[in-house]
Amino acid sequence: MNFKRLTLLLLALCPFLLAAQTITSPDKNFSMKFELVNGVPTYQLTYKNKPVIKQSTLGIEAKNVPSFTDGFTVTNTAQVSVNDTWEPVMGEQKTIRNNYNELAVTLTQAKNNNRYIVIRFRLFNDGLGFRYEFPKQDGLSYFIIKEEHTQFKLAGDHKIFWIPGDYDTNEYAYTTSKISEIPGLQKKATIEINAQRPIENPSVQTPSMMKSQDGIYINIHEAGLINYPALQLNVDATGFVFSSHLTPDAVGNKGYIQTPQSSPWRTIVVSDKATDILASKLILNLNEPTKYKDVSFIKPVKYIGVWWEYFVAGRSTWAYGKENNVKLTDDFSKLTPNGKHGATNERVKEYIDFAAKHGFDAVLVEGWNIGWEDWIGNWKEEVFDFVTPYPDFDVEMLHKYAESKGVKIMMHHETSASATNYERRLDRAFQFMKDNGYNAVKSGYVGTIIPRGEHHDSQWMVNHYIHVAERAADYGIMVNSHEAVRPTGLNRTYPNWIAQESARGTEFEAMGGLAPEHGTILPFTRLMGGPMDYTPGIFQTDLSYYGTGSNQRVNTTLAKQLAYYVTMYSPLQMAADLPDNYNRFLDAFQFIKDVAVDWDDTYVLEAEPGDYITIARKAKGKEEWFVGSITDENKRTAKVNLDFLPKGKKYTATIYADAKDASFDKNPQHYEIKTITVTSKTKLDQFIAPGGGFAISIKEAAKK
Incomplete structure (x- = not known):
């Protein structure tokens, strides 16, 4: 029996293959539906019965072979559930849970000699990942990608934190707007940067962070970017539709596939709590474990x-x-x-x-x-x-x-x-x-x-x-x-790739500056994919101090620079300022000396993209905890609940905080340090100055 007859027999015996396929997340909060519409693959995603991604099309347009966009029939589906744990070499948690329900759909094109592909969906409690898989088969060994046609049809005109699409740089400042406002702001957002290549049509880079009017947080990115070009997102600002735009090569092609090969995972992290977005490990979970036999040389570095x-x-x-x-x-x-x-x-x-x-x-x-x-x-x-x-x-x-x-x-x-x-x-x-x-x-x-x-x-x-x-x-x-x-989470697969910059980091404080909100956006965008070498720790924030004629300033308080060591995750952390400046503020410098860079656990206490973040972390293998909190240009009072501490014990907390008269543009070096006794029942209300922050070191109280 040839393959074509087998396909027809399967369709006759298994009418369910013609119907839509639906999976839910382990906690039942998410539902993802896949179906063919006139031979075109589509998917849609809901969260707590609210639409996140409306019915959106999937497909790959090829250049030298027929495209993988239509004419499909479903010839097989397979579902599996996974619930296990793994330990990263270094990370924000000692143990990471990997819990998802999977649907793998085999799609066959009868018009192209029954050529087939697989689209694999994994639905976690924090969102969805899916990818295209191209198995090795007769008639499909090599092809050139003209474009990927993956849609993300959003449910509304969401608030979005974005940088313009560009093939060569991620070092733009973030713009906050509605999706509908992106075309009008694109030119202003595309500031001049060395070696840039902005995309001409309205577009944004991933990770793309959004918030709907009814309080749903949505983050779109990719995981496991290997042997494939990076993803940008075209923007249809009237229909609120994002579509994939792959980075081309020197001759304009978007990618080269030699079977068997898979695309990276397209990721959609969703929650009605901003803290859950920062806590998500979906992107890491979609990456492959390391194949290194020896990881003993990989260690955190300060x-x-x-x-x-x-x-x-x-x-x-x-x-x-x-x-x-x-x-x-x-x-x-x-x-x-x-x-x-x-x-x-x-x-x-x-x-x-x-x-x-x-x-x-x-x-x-x-x-x-x-x-x-x-x-x-x-x-x-x-x-x-x-x-x-x-x-x-x-x-x-x-x-x-x-x-x-x-x-x-x-x-x-x-x-x-x-x-x-x-x-x-x-x-x-x-x-x-x-x-x-x-x-x-x-x-x-x-x-x-x-x-x-x-x-x-x-x-x-x-x-x-x-x-x-x-x-x-x-x-x-x-x-x-x-x-x-x-x-894109490859620090799991290649754990010696200990950190990256790949965003607008501290050096730009000396080259035009960073807005006070910048540090409250990066964890929701750039850091979703992995640790960043942000190079914090600048104590001398007014750069006219050096007598070079510069009127530039670092738009943070000194205390906020300390907080970055907790809010900007990396197992590689730099004390970036000059030693002379640290010698002037040795009491504040003590926090940089003490703070860990590798962690057993992380607790995202409060967060709102573009506004504020408060994170607590437990040091790897130690009974020590560190808290960091930052804000934008507005002062605020952070709520810090220390219920993550072990019960029944007393601890000494050293708080490095903004003084009452501090701000990023006036008195940035005004700070205060105090020591208090805390327990798991302690709740702190801590003042943060405009453009400021605070850091807390918590250790076991000395026994009398």
């Missing part, structure tokens, strides 16, 4: 670095020499020093001493290697070789000096966006790191991508970032990537 002074102090530069038009083959020892090079032996030793004194794990050093003289603005293939230091940076001596102090030096690899050059030199660079005691690298991709025509978010570059993480693991190295594609 670090300082030769970095912030390049932006604000006016006394340091990445480059060593004055001359331009240099090549890697030149003798850099003959360059005329510019007198402002930051990564000198003397300067780095000062940072190492400070790190050792205050218990930090590592010192990041940027500008240590040749090539910084003229790469910005030049689309050059070979700028850095990643192994040759400037004449005033003694690699071997500094390694021994740091080792004697119990401190690691963190490598910096600015690739100048020349990914081809980086890949050619990758093994030598990692071997150089291993030989000289480096176990972590901060990589950068500032500029327009080489291979020319590719984008930061294209399939080729997505594969590049993963290749770097996998190769680094071979050498026992952790990776912190900047200017890379936004994360």
Whole structure:
């Protein structure tokens, strides 16, 4: 019996295959319905009987073979339920529950020689994930994606926190508006940024965070972005419909599929509580477990670095020499020093001493290697070789000096966006790191991508970032990537990919500033996909202090900078300010020294995107808890319920808070520190200044 006859027989014997298929979440709050409409696959999602996604179409348009958009019949369905747990190498929780109901629908196109695909849906208690799967089969081994046609037909004109769609940067400031207002605000939102490629039609990036008029919070993103271009969202502002827009490559194609292969998961996290959005682990759960046999080298890191002074102090530069038009083959020892090079032996030793004194794990050093003289603005293939230091940076001596102090030096690899050059030199660079005691690298991709025509978010570059993480693991190295594609939970699969920037971080405080609400939006957007190297801890917020003529300021209070260590999750946290500034505020600096960066548990106490966030966390393997709370430009009183503490015990809480006269623009360094005794019954009402925050360290009370 041939496949076509078998298909007809199945349809005759199994009329249920023609009907809509429905699954519910384990807690019954969600319902997802799949059905074919005139051969076109569709889905819809409801939450507590309210529509979240109205009937929306699914499909993949191909370029060199017939498309996967219509002419389908359902030839098989399979359902399964999963309820288990797993432990991340590092994370916000020691144990994560993975609980979902799954529907896998096999769709066959009789008109295309019974070619078939699978659409797999997983419905969790916090939302939906689904993906396209292309099994290996006769007649389908390779095809080119022209576009993905996944719709998200929303139920109304929701409030949305968004940045414009762009193939090359995520470093925009967030705009808050109605969906219907996006087209009119797109131009204003698309501010000038290095190496940008904004999408011409109205579009937004994911994660996209929304709130409906009746109080439903909706977050759309993707999980498990592997061997596929990153997702953008076209915006139909009148129908409130988002549709997928994949990042193209150098010749305009959207992706290349070689079966068997799957798309990333499309994710929709939903709740009527904003706190549940932040607590969701749906994106992590949809990623594959790590295949690394050895994860012992992957550890949380708290670090300082030769970095912030390049932006604000006016006394340091990445480059060593004055001359331009240099090549890697030149003798850099003959360059005329510019007198402002930051990564000198003397300067780095000062940072190492400070790190050792205050218990930090590592010192990041940027500008240590040749090539910084003229790469910005030049689309050059070979700028850095990643192994040759400037004449005033003694690699071997500094390694021994740091080792004697119990401190690691963190490598910096600015690739100048020349990914081809980086890949050619990758093994030598990692071997150089291993030989000289480096176990972590901060990589950068500032500029327009080489291979020319590719984008930061294209399939080729997505594969590049993963290749770097996998190769680094071979050498026992952790990776912190900047200017890379936004994360999609791959820190589960590649746990040595310890953090990313991929958003507008602290460096922009010195380049135009960040709005006070920015830090209250990022956890609902960028951080949904994974940890961010936000580089907090700026104590000297008025940058005119340095006498460089800058009137720029960091738009937070000092206390809010402390709170970021709890609200901005990352197992890699930097104390980003200059050591001199920490020495001026050693009592506040104590919180940065004490705060953990890896956690047993997390409690989202209160949250509203764009307004405020209060989070408590328990340190990994310790009876210590830390609380962070931040607000936007408005002052408020946070409600902190300490019922997460073990019952029947007394604890000492040290509170680092804004003073009553503090604000981000006036008196940002006015703070107060107090110590009180607390229990699980304690409820605190804590003042927060405009653009401010507070941080609390909780430890077991000393026994008398």
